[in-house]
Amino acid sequence: NAGVTQTPKFRVLKTGQSMTLLCAQDMNHEYMYWYRQDPGMGLRLIHYSVGEGTTAKGEVPDGYNVSRLKKQNFLLGLESAAPSQTSVYFCASSYRGQAWGYTFGSGTRLTVV
Amino acid sequence: AQSVAQPEDQVNVAEGNPLTVKCTYSVSGNPYLFWYVQYPNRGLQFLLKYITGDNLVKGSYGFEAEFNKSQTSFHLKKPSALVSDSALYFCAVRDPKIYYSGGGADGLTFGKGTHLIIQP
Numbered sequence: 001n002a003g004v005t006q007t008p009k010f011r012v013l014k015t016g017q018s019m020t021l022l023c024a025q026d027m028n029h030e031y032m033y034w035y036r037q038d039p040g041m042g043l044r045l046i047h048y049s050v051g052e053g054t055t056a057k058g059e060v061p062d063g064y065n066v067s068r069l070k071k072q073n074f075l076l077g078l079e080s081a082a083p084s085q086t087s088v089y090f091c092a093s094s095y096r097g098q099a100w101g102y103t104f105g106s107g108t109r110l111t112v113v
Numbered sequence: 114a115q116s117v118a119q120p121e122d123q124v125n126v127a128e129g130n131p132l133t134v135k136c137t138y139s140v141s142g143n144p145y146l147f148w149y150v151q152y153p154n155r156g157l158q159f160l161l162k163y164i165t166g167d168n169l170v171k172g173s174y175g176f177e178a179e180f181n182k183s184q185t186s187f188h189l190k191k192p193s194a195l196v197s198d199s200a201l202y203f204c205a206v207r208d209p210k211i212y213y214s215g216g217g218a219d220g221l222t223f224g225k226g227t228h229l230i231i232q233p
Contacts, residue, residue: 040122
């Protein structure tokens with residue numbers, strides 16, 4: 001049981017480049033989330049999805065787009081990367097109607113130069 | 114709005130001593146509270162949760178947390194620290210009123226994290 005898998009694990013981008021981070025979960029979770037982690041800032045929610053075909057903005061959505069075309073996948077896109085988007089990105093998933101915590105992926109470390 | 118505070122950026126404890134990592138929260142009603150641990154270059158791992166019931170909650174790796182409603186706190190504790198407990202610890206909160214009214218999918222609110230360093 002793989003849980004939540006994030007790809008890639010590391011990436012270096014030049015300012016202005018675009019990329020997509022992939023999150024895949026095999027637990028049939030309805031809800032999926034993208035967080036970014038920055039030193040001294042904790043985890044901040046970027047976007048989330050309550051089901052296939054639906055997405056919503058979180059606390060820090062600017063500069064990011066997401067898509068949930070399949071229930072098991074949640075994609076995070078950066079259309080024009082900026083140095084301020086240098087961060088560690090975590091995907092998480094959870095069941096609907098279960099107010100437990102989340103299952104997290106192992107993260108993607110992104111550096112924008 | 115829900116919020117959570119971890120007042121200490123870092124906690125240093127000698128191996129074998131008891132440890133406490135502090136967390137205070139703010140929600141409109143009764144909270145759902147969580148602790149997660151993050152080891153270097155890893156994702157967050159669930160440690161324990163408080164939903165309802167006993168104020169003392171036991172979790173993984175010998176950790177426990179005490180829910181104190183009057184002080185709005187949910188401190189993480191362990192009777193005897195191990196060097197392997199050194200990690201980054203996050204407290205998180207969810208307001209169940211928001212969750213069950215359909216707004217809960219906007220996610221848990223996390224604290225900024227506390228680095229726990231256990232010295233041999």
